[in-house]
Amino acid sequence: MSALPRFTIGDLARRSWLDVLPWLADHRAGPPLLGEGELMPNAWMSTAAGAAVPDEHLDEVCRRLATVFLDNHQDIAFAAAFPYASTDPGELGLSARARTALDSAADSLGQHSATSLAALRGVGPSIVAEIVAALVRHSATVDASTPATVAELDRITATLNDRDRYLLTTRLLAEHPSTLAECGAALGVSRERVNQLDNRLRDRMHTAFQSSLFLRRAADGLTDAAQPVAALARLVAADPDLDVLLPATGTPVWFALARLDTRVDIVDGWVVAQTMEAARGRTRELLARHATDEGLVHVGTLAEALGVPVPEATEWVAYCGYRMLDEHVLARVSSVTDSAAAVLALAGTPLKLEEIQAAIVPPRSVSSVRNALVSDERFVKADRFRWALARWGGARYIPIHRQIGELLDEHPEGIAIEDLVHRLTGTFDVKEHSVRTYAASGEFATVNGIVARREKSYRQRKSPTKTRHLYREGAVLRWRTTLAAPHVKGSAFNLPSALAGLIGAGPGRSLELTSRLGPQSIIWVGVQARSGTIKRFIDDLGLRPGDEVFVEFALDADAQFDVRAATPPADTDPLRVALAATGHGTDPTLDDAAVTAALADALWLPGTASTAEIVETLRARKEDDLADLIAR
Incomplete structure (x- = not known):
């Protein structure tokens, strides 16, 4: 750890003759300036100025040194020759005659040399000698408590x-x-x-x-x-x-x-x-040099590299915007995945999702952390609930449906359900009920106690006609839903089974759709389809939790995915209000028969369906508010 060098400003509290009269250095080697009897010629120059000179001899010493100056250094400016002496004539104890002579000087005394001073009108050699001797005396007796840098700057x-x-x-x-x-x-x-x-x-x-x-x-x-x-x-x-x-x-x-x-x-x-930017850049370099695979640097290591105490290093990285976790600097904190990796690296053991989320600063939602862990190859599941770093090695937990798939790859003819339950519950912490559910859904079927892959393609569990708040208008599919806090925070969310089937999502089949705000992912997780975050749409529309929206799919259009706000209809006619609730635009030229046909088609009913059939379908969907509206 570095500190201030040995020399500091305070070291000059007692200044030597060489300090206060720097031109004496030219005479260090001799001959003696104060008398022939000196045992070591001019050794006194290194002693404290004026300290060892009796008061009765000080004036004589100053006169002799003034003579040396006038004989050898008459062209040096007084400010440089006498760095610690005052250049204010009033502080030098000059005679009235000398002070009067200096009144004619246009420049300050410090700017003059002996030569330029002698050229002034009314300033003779005796006045110059008096002034130089006064400067020598003031240099030798000036208060040594004034820091050298202050005196120098003055x-x-x-x-x-x-x-x-x-x-x-x-x-x-x-x-x-x-x-x-x-x-x-x-x-x-x-x-x-x-x-x-x-x-x-x-x-x-x-x-x-x-x-x-x-x-x-x-x-x-x-x-x-x-x-x-x-x-x-x-x-x-x-x-x-x-x-x-x-x-x-x-x-x-x-x-x-x-x-x-x-x-x-x-x-x-x-x-x-x-510059500050240069110091920040050097800090980034040091952090990158000492960082672990997960971007962690112990603050003590950084402090040693910076040459500062540990508390100071801690304050500095906080000033630079880095976060600390258990005495470690998080060198890479640009994403949730980096923060999660750092948390696991410090723990050194698998952690539950909630434990990882609780340790991340600033706080992130559980769904954001889950999405980060799922999407980054640095993480693996150690068991059903805990996550680990992939570089640790060890057995990797995979979702139940993938475990079933791997076992069926080994036994294409099928595997007994009891054997499957025994294998999976014995290897990882999974419930028997979960194994049986997965073995009879999605791409798998359990028939006569044997689990095998379905021979037919996956079909949705509910038909579109029976799916609540799912509508269509021509080739456009709409699902009406109410925004919740997780939507606003950016969480993924489940899609109805019927909607998943209509857009082609299923086991092993994920989608990436186009939209006005960039790609939109639809993935299959376990036994259901999930949509990626729609936060950018929510922000774009200025929506809040509690607002209703239509999630729209138009697979034959340029923009295959969109989210739009569900706005109350301007019309008061019950049929038209009900049609608007499905996302249709209200066309005032349509008669009641056309509106009824459009509403029936929106519910996957024949265009000839009666109002009573529409009401019955809506009640089966548990959309009683629309059913009551039409049934009035």
Whole structure:
């Protein structure tokens, strides 16, 4: 686990002479600057500035060092030569004569060198010497509790004119930067001119940043910790000086470092390498590298790869949108199947459907989880109720009708029902009643105690005439049903046996129909047909649970499947209301005889059927509301 490097801002709490007067490095090798009697020439440069110099000797030391500076470094700007000294003449203890002479200076003191200062009117060599000695003394005695980066940034900003300082505080180092137009209005220039000034200031600040040992070291601490991410709170706790506010801008040190260093950014309390997207991408790569077959990564493994504490890694993956399950990150959570696979992998043992569904976050319906398990080859049934991962191996449970089919493949002549019951109930947890039901339905028949495949094709258990709410209009088949919550959530649902027979669905025969909203699947499960989800139709029509709809099949049309809302008829005539209830459009030109014939045909009755026969059929279907309507 990485942390901040050994060097931190606080390490500069006691600065050496070389720190406060960086030009002394040119004289490190000698000759001695403070006297010929030094045992080790200039060794004092590495000691704390001013700490070991008695007050009565400090002025003399400062004058000697000022002479060295004036003899060798007269062209260095004061801001660079004295990075920790104030460039405010009022804080340097200057004589009235020196302060008066500086009044004529157009630029700040920090922007001047000894050479440029001497060129000012009224500034002679003695004043220059006084000012340089004052800068040396202030450097040696300045409060060492000021963090080095704060002092460095103050030094840099001191070299700026008022206009650049305004742009620094309102744009470059502002949490909510002002617009070019706003800055232009404040400065009395065009937005184009502000853009030029802004770009020039950014270049200048980045150059100053790259030239500053202190700033680069502090920024290195952030970039070294963020590989690719680190919590800002942890880094501030390790180095509180990062959170010190800059006097010039009122923003923390870490904010300024992130703005000046392109290697790092800080977003929502996260220090990230380069950009947030880059940090997220690196996290995705690490998760993919360490993920199991089911996309699980222990949070401790990820924390080690990120170089952060485990709680921090947990917060980070949550921020990135990943879900956690029993201290594991779910690297792949794009589907219900991925979540179900992760739940089983963590359990390490087969689970019931309800157990898998209860563990999935966010919650999914039982039917959605069931559909996911059925449709993905990664899952197998371990027994009647529990699901397992296919890669675990072991015996695979298959539905009862398929077990019967496999046994009949081995014994095409048939198998005794008692033997069949014994085999299936002894292998898996299935009920005897279920085995006997499957053995006598669908593609199988039990005759004289022997189970065999039917010689004739499957026929529906009920005729269309006797099937409640099933109607036709020419080649169009309609089934009227009421939407329930499972429909709205996307669950599959059973179809009437008669409807399945009419559209050609049966044992071993599934369909994929065309529709205005894409393919629609009709599958055969066990002993009945099931339609795939119609949620997209419900959403398209804006329907809710409790609304009635017609599920329509038109196998000879371009769109073979559709769902439409069942709307109340505008007509009040009982026959026409009843016909509308079957999904027919109401044609006002039809007479009563034509309406009666159409209603009879909708119920698979002859067109000559009487009203009494229609009423009788409706009552047999348990559609008493329509029967009562017509019988009035």
